[in-house]
Amino acid sequence: MNEVSVLIGGKAGDGINSAGAMVAQLLNHMGYRIYLYFDYPSLIRGGHNFAIIRGAEQEIGTCRDRVDFVLALNQETLDRHRSRWNAETAVLFNADLVKGQGHGIPIREILTAENAPEIMGNSAIIGGFAKAAGIDWEMVTAVFTSHIPKGVEMNLKVARRAYDLLEPVHPVSRCDSLPVPLLTGNEAIGLGMIRGGLEAYVSYPMTPSSSLLHFLAEQKDRFGIQVVHPENEIAVVLMGLGFACAGKRAAVGTSGGGFCLMTEGVSFAGMAELPLVFLVSQRTGPSTGLPTYTGQSDLRLVLHAGQGEFPRLIVAPGNVQEAVYWSEVAMNLAWKFQVPAFILADKTFSEGTYSTGPDAFADVPSEELPRWDNGAPYRRYADSPSGISPLAFPGMKDAVVKVNSYFHDEAGITSEEGPVVSAMTEKRLRKWQGLRAEMDRYSPVNVSGTAGAPATILCWGSTKGVCTEVAGALGLRVVQPVVLAPSPQDQIRKALDGPGRIICVEENVTGQLAELAQQHGIAVDTKILKYDGRPFTREELEGKIREVLA
Amino acid sequence: MTPRTLITDAQNTWCPGCGNFTIQHTLKNILADREKEGKSLDDVVLVSGIGCHAKIADYLNINSVYTLHGRTIPVATGIKLANPNLTVICCCGDGDCYAEGLDHLVFAAKRNIDLTLIVHNNRVYGLTTGQYTPTSPLGFRGKSTPLGTAEYPFNPIELMLASGATYIARGYTRKMDPLKKLIAGGIAHHGFSFIDVLQICATFFPAADYYGPRVYDLAGHDTGDFEASCHVAREWDYNTDARIALGLLYRRQAPTFEEKMQPRPVAANERQEAITALLKSRT
Numbered sequence: 001m002n003e004v005s006v007l008i009g010g011k012a013g014d015g016i017n018s019a020g021a022m023v024a025q026l027l028n029h030m031g032y033r034i035y036l037y038f039d040y041p042s043l044i045r046g047g048h049n050f051a052i053i054r055g056a057e058q059e060i061g062t063c064r065d066r067v068d069f070v071l072a073l074n075q076e077t078l079d080r081h082r083s084r085w086n087a088e089t090a091v092l093f094n095a096d097l098v099k100g101q102g103h104g105i106p107i108r109e110i111l112t113a114e115n116a117p118e119i120m121g122n123s124a125i126i127g128g129f130a131k132a133a134g135i136d137w138e139m140v141t142a143v144f145t146s147h148i149p150k151g152v153e154m155n156l157k158v159a160r161r162a163y164d165l166l167e168p169v170h171p172v173s174r175c176d177s178l179p180v181p182l183l184t185g186n187e188a189i190g191l192g193m194i195r196g197g198l199e200a201y202v203s204y205p206m207t208p209s210s211s212l213l214h215f216l217a218e219q220k221d222r223f224g225i226q227v228v229h230p231e232n233e234i235a236v237v238l239m240g241l242g243f244a245c246a247g248k249r250a251a252v253g254t255s256g257g258g259f260c261l262m263t264e265g266v267s268f269a270g271m272a273e274l275p276l277v278f279l280v281s282q283r284t285g286p287s288t289g290l291p292t293y294t295g296q297s298d299l300r301l302v303l304h305a306g307q308g309e310f311p312r313l314i315v316a317p318g319n320v321q322e323a324v325y326w327s328e329v330a331m332n333l334a335w336k337f338q339v340p341a342f343i344l345a346d347k348t349f350s351e352g353t354y355s356t357g358p359d360a361f362a363d364v365p366s367e368e369l370p371r372w373d374n375g376a377p378y379r380r381y382a383d384s385p386s387g388i389s390p391l392a393f394p395g396m397k398d399a400v401v402k403v404n405s406y407f408h409d410e411a412g413i414t415s416e417e418g419p420v421v422s423a424m425t426e427k428r429l430r431k432w433q434g435l436r437a438e439m440d441r442y443s444p445v446n447v448s449g450t451a452g453a454p455a456t457i458l459c460w461g462s463t464k465g466v467c468t469e470v471a472g473a474l475g476l477r478v479v480q481p482v483v484l485a486p487s488p489q490d491q492i493r494k495a496l497d498g499p500g501r502i503i504c505v506e507e508n509v510t511g512q513l514a515e516l517a518q519q520h521g522i523a524v525d526t527k528i529l530k531y532d533g534r535p536f537t538r539e540e541l542e543g544k545i546r547e548v549l550a
Numbered sequence: 551m552t553p554r555t556l557i558t559d560a561q562n563t564w565c566p567g568c569g570n571f572t573i574q575h576t577l578k579n580i581l582a583d584r585e586k587e588g589k590s591l592d593d594v595v596l597v598s599g600i601g602c603h604a605k606i607a608d609y610l611n612i613n614s615v616y617t618l619h620g621r622t623i624p625v626a627t628g629i630k631l632a633n634p635n636l637t638v639i640c641c642c643g644d645g646d647c648y649a650e651g652l653d654h655l656v657f658a659a660k661r662n663i664d665l666t667l668i669v670h671n672n673r674v675y676g677l678t679t680g681q682y683t684p685t686s687p688l689g690f691r692g693k694s695t696p697l698g699t700a701e702y703p704f705n706p707i708e709l710m711l712a713s714g715a716t717y718i719a720r721g722y723t724r725k726m727d728p729l730k731k732l733i734a735g736g737i738a739h740h741g742f743s744f745i746d747v748l749q750i751c752a753t754f755f756p757a758a759d760y761y762g763p764r765v766y767d768l769a770g771h772d773t774g775d776f777e778a779s780c781h782v783a784r785e786w787d788y789n790t791d792a793r794i795a796l797g798l799l800y801r802r803q804a805p806t807f808e809e810k811m812q813p814r815p816v817a818a819n820e821r822q823e824a825i826t827a828l829l830k831s832r833t
Contacts, residue, residue: 230627235657245632399613
């Protein structure tokens with residue numbers, strides 16, 4: 001099976017992310033399915049940034065430890081990643097800054113010869129890589145032309161000089177597939193929200209959610225949405241709820257720390273029955289933690305955020321297909337049931353880049369919105385067997401819409417009477433039951449791998465990619481709940497039914513999915529946990545699972 | 551058209567003599583006038599915080615959002631951005647919007663979003679039974695400060711001038727007719743309207759004897775002159791004994807936030823094409 005991995009590294013400010021994206025596009029056009037992992041510390045200039053671009057014939061969602069190419073823009077790239085490369089690896093480096101064995105590219109000399117600005121230095125490295133990988137110049141031209149916003153000619157001249165300096169080192173075979181769109185996890189989530197009718201996105205910058213704010217802000221006119229960046233996350237969630245009050249579909253985005261500020265709004269959404277979709281992209285906590293690294297330690301937080309008891313939907317997509325699909329579903333179900341809905345992601349997924357095949361845009365079940373029939377008087381919290389009240393919004397003729405954070409009667413007027421409190425609590429409980437029953441129309445738990453396998457990997461979110469790959473290599477099964485609330489306990493139990501042992505893989509220190517499973521009577525045999533802020537690699541997880549199975 | 555019954559059946563639980571009654575009746579009269587002019591009340595939304603003031607959301611029979619403590623403004627901002635055709639009126643308290651939600655107040659003024667904000671400023675927490683607020687005078691003895699506060703109040707009028715509000719007024723609940731003019735003027739003003747209403751708390755801060763001899767109606771003041779408005783704003787600092795100006799202190803016209811933030815209209819089928827175009831650019 002054809003496969004290739006490329007590491008590109010330099011200091012922050014060197015444009016490693018965009019250079020990595022160009023390498024990814026070259027491999028995409030060679031017919032590879034792509035996964036790009038971008039690793040950077042929390043600073044603007046200096047520090048060490050690197051990207052690993054992996055291409056394979058099948059869809060992938062993780063990196064390997066070893067790489068076939070190293071593109072070093074600074075010395076640290078070679079020194080720090082010594083374990084990832086050996087004598088077989090094609091090592092290309094900026095000859096002005098790096099001392100090493102391999103293929104030095106005289107970037108300063110090339111830029112001077114072309115009278116090109118320093119920012120185009122990366123094009124020289126990419127041109128060198130293309131030749132070392134045996135990629136046709138025509139393809140380099142096509143990819144540069146499509147993906148460099150300005151100065152294509154000059155960038156191509158710079159790239160060509162490096163291209164002509166080198167000979168093919170490790171020619172990369174062409175695969176049969178046609179190129180497909182490459183999207184980050186956050187972009188896939190954004191497109192799912194847009195398919196779900198998003199009209200406004202409100203967010204305060206916080207890594208690793210910010211790239212969705214940037215993406216939607218840049219694309220707002222294309223999609224006809226409003227994008228608002230308010231004073232803090234408290235304002236974010238309440239503005240989002242304001243949009244919902246006025247009948248507009250809104251979403252908000254943040255990470256754990258910002259989400260802590262939002263929790264009063266989560267509870268308000270529960271009580272006032274306001275639909276709002278939240279992207280919560282996890283980073284390594286607690287507190288400020290590691291802002292630019294990954295983790296899966298906020299499941300418990302999102303499951304329980306907000307005082308009081310009220311229904312919520314939580315989905316944790318494991319790849320771009322699931323992100324597009326479930327983000328759209330989250331929009332639809334938030335509105336149908338008038339509840340908060342959460343898309344739980346992490347840095348690995350949000351900022352990773354993935355090949356997005358045409359099957360990523362599957363149709364979701366259509367959901368009817370309960371609308372007021374203009375039969376006066378309107379009662380915002382009219383009770384019904386489903387607990388769902390018809391919707392009307394301010395501005396509609398003869399509807400007096402009274403939304404309330406206090407306990408309230410059906411008209412939305414504050415009430416502290418015991419029977420009213422009980423009735424409204426039971427109304428919300430019926431929505432909870434309805435949301436759980438709704439899951440029968442969906443597939444809230446994904447099962448893949450070998451039936452009757454000696455072990456099953458239980459995982460959630462971004463680790464789906466690495467778990468699926470390792471399970472494929474070892475002949476195991478994978479059970480991945482995408483929906484985490486309402487807990488699809490019956491579907492998980494059914495999926496895990498059988499004699500094999502259950503290995504739960506999570507990127508946290510306590511095993512939060514394992515705990516959730518335990519609460520529903522599902523015992524996990526072994527937990528494999530990682531909590532250093534870095535995602536599992538293929539070899540790392542495979543080694544740990546082999547130890548468990550030995 | 552039969553005029554709408556403007557007061558709901560909800561039992562009113564404000565204390566006798568509470569200044570909230572004045573604000574409620576003032577708003578009721580403004581709404582009735584609006585209906586008489588042939589304008590629908592369906593387009594009006596009242597957004598309240600949490601505190602004694604906020605019960606007005608239960609009492610007035612119009613669209614309302616009874617939000618959280620301190621959070622009137624962000625909810626109102628979302629509503630106005632979502633539907634700029636709505637007339638959005640915020641009722642908030644001084645603890646509510648000068649303490650818990652102060653950041654939102656500064657930003658609403660900075661953005662010049664077209665909301666009308668009425669601060670029921672009784673200078674004490676009523677519903678939590680008597681603690682000092684950001685506008686209580688130095689040494690105020692409340693339940694959380696039995697020996698008196700150790701901090702000065704701030705001057706919300708000055709704060710709003712500094713923050714960019716485009717309509718700044720001060721009213722008093724014992725002067726209902728001028729108060730009505732100030733609030734109606736705020737609703738008519740296209741931009742962020744801020745009305746600080748000195749309100750009597752009959753139970754915890756019955757300050758009528760203090761305000762009575764000190765308040766005066768502004769006359770001959772140039773509301774477009776920022777420096778002159780600052781001068782009037784600084785006459786009384788909510789602490790030291792001084793004359794207290796009532797009326798419109800400052801007004802100017804400026805583009806509003808919701809106008810600048812309106813989305814480009816895109817039809818549903820155009821959205822799918824937009825997604826296809828985006829995907830092509832990523833291939």
